[in-house]
Each structure stands twice: as structure tokens, then as C-alpha cells.
Amino acid sequence: MKYVILIHSNPQPWGHPTPEYLPHYQDMPRAERDRLNSEFEKMLGELHEKGELIGGEALAAPESSRLYRWADGKPLVTDGPYSEAKEHLAGFFLIDVDSHARAEEIAARFAGPGETVELRPTMWPGGDA
Template identity: 85%
Template sequence: MKYVILIHSNPQPWGHPTPDYLPEYQNMPKEQLERLNAEFETLLGELQEKGELLGGEALGAPESSRLYRWSDGKPLVSDGPYSEAKEHLAGFFLIDVDSQARAEEIAAQFAGPGETVELRPAMWPGGSDQ
């Protein structure tokens, strides 16, 4: 079963890695921050070894995005993201696991201070999520 782990964040200014820009991380003791970083790198390594991590990418600054909407029979382009948004999609990871329980176990480990993690099943061709 494939799932996407979506990392939502609100660093100001925008940048990657997002913890470098979030006050929750900036106010953390150096030893704690180093431990969290090491644990995350270990997690990624374990997921790769098990074949569960298919990929992932950090995304560029939200203000660099373009939105495309269908209007009057053609695409209408505007700058993105929505101006009222406080959180933005910072990046994603694609995983392939045996169960929803395993996906939830992994996603919980991606949630860090000041960030919101969304777990969503990936859809297969034809519309089924199984």
C-alpha cells in the first residue's frame, strides 16, 4: 500500500531544511536538535533498507508556485499559494508499506515541533486506493 507523507510547515522566512527556520527548533538546546536530526536520518536509512521509502522531495518557497484553475473553458493562471494560507506544503515522502498501521507508525515519526504531517493513501490507476 502506497502512502504520501505530506510535511506542512510555516517557517518565516521560507527555507530548507524547515527546522532551521522554525522557532520551535531554533530555541532547542543544540544536543536535543542533534539527537532529533540523527534519529530522523536513522529513520530514513531504515525505511530505505526495508524498501519502504520510495522517494521524497523538499518543495520550493510557496510564493514561487503557480496555480492553474479551469475558468471559462480554459486554464486561468495565478500566483500561489492561497494568500490566506498560514501553513504551506514543505515537502513529501512516498512510502510503500504492508498496512495502514505501519504507515501511521512511520508518519508519526515524521511529525516534529512546529510542523504538521499529513498521511494520505496514494491512488492507483483507475481510482482505487487499495
């Protein structure tokens, strides 16, 4: 079962890794931040070793995006972001696991101080999740 873990973050200021730019994280003692970073890197290594981590990427700042919509019978291109939102998509990880429960377990480990993480199943070409 494949799932995408979507990392949402505040676009102001923008940077990676996203926790470094969040007040909740910045207010923590350096030793605690170092511990969390170490645990996250260890988790990524474990997921990779088990074959559960397919890949992932950090995304550039929302204002660097281009949007493509259909209008008046043709594509209309505009600069992003597409919405006035407090949070924007900062990155994603694609995982392949044996169960929904395992996906939930992994997604919970991605949620850090001040962050929002979304877990969403992927769909087969026919549309079934």
C-alpha cells in the same frame, strides 16, 4: 500499500530543512536538535534499506508556485500560493508499506517540534485507496 507523507510548514521564513526555521525547534538546545536530526537521517536510511521509502522532495517557497485553474473555457494561470494559510506544503515522502498501521508508525516519526505532518493513502487509477 502506498502512502504520501506531506510535510506542512510555516512559509515565513521559508527554508529547508523546515525545522531549522520553526521557533519550537530553534528554542531547543543544540544537542537536542542534533539528536533529532541524527535520528531522522537514521530513520530515512532504515526506510530506504527496507524498501519502504520510494522517494521524497523538499518544495520551494509557496510564492514560487504557479497555479492552473479552468476559467471561461480555458486554463487561467496565476502566481501562488493558492490560499491565505498559516501553513503550506513544504515537501513530501512516498512510502510503500505492508499495512496502515505501519504507515501510521512511520508518519508519527516524521512529526517534529512545531511541525504538522499529514498521512494520506494514494489511489489506484480506478479511484480506490
